[in-house]
Amino acid sequence: MSPKRVSPEDTKSQPAPAPAPAPQAPQPTSLRAETTKGQFAGGLSAQGRAHLTCKGKPVPWQDIEWYAGKRGELLGTSQTDARGIAEMEGGSISGIFTALQGEIGGYSVKYLGNDEYLPSEAHGHIVPLFDIGS
Structure with a gap:
């Protein structure tokens, strides 16, 4: 028994192989920083x-x-x-320059991105928390 031969006309009727999926471009992200209360003393x-x-x-x-x-x-x-929320406890930042940056300029957050998502940045404000009992 000999192998089945395919004529050139038969190969033309064969479906073309599916193209490889194109790589998906990174998706845009949105980063939002909440206003928070802070102590500066x-x-x-x-x-x-x-x-x-x-x-x-x-x-x-x-x-x-x-x-x-x-x-x-x-x-x-x-x-x-799982909800896309990140938190950071500032603790006590004792460096005077860093504390002043936070007091005057609030805080910033940055997401660097990856193959799936584009980077994004946001700025949050820090409002003074006053202790009335002191």
């Missing part, structure tokens, strides 16, 4: 909160960088949760 102490979304949907498990003022000193990094 003896160094800055505040807690920041940011929301990372893509087309209105939360973007979970992404690293967010936190800065004093508008892109001043890096305070740290935290990760978004």
Whole structure:
């Protein structure tokens, strides 16, 4: 038994192979920083909160960088949760320059992006929290 031969006309009727899917471009993100209350006596102490979304949907498990003022000193990094929310406890920032950056300029958050999502930035304000009982 010999192998089946295919004529050139038969190959023309064969469907063309499906093209490989084109790589998807990174999607735009939106980062929003909430206004928070902070204490400035003896160094800055505040807690920041940011929301990372893509087309209105939360973007979970992404690293967010936190800065004093508008892109001043890096305070740290935290990760978004399943709801796209990241929080950062400022603790007591005793460095006078960093504390002043936060007092005057609030705080900034930055998402660096990756292959799936584009980067984004936001700025949050810190309003003084006054202790009336002191």
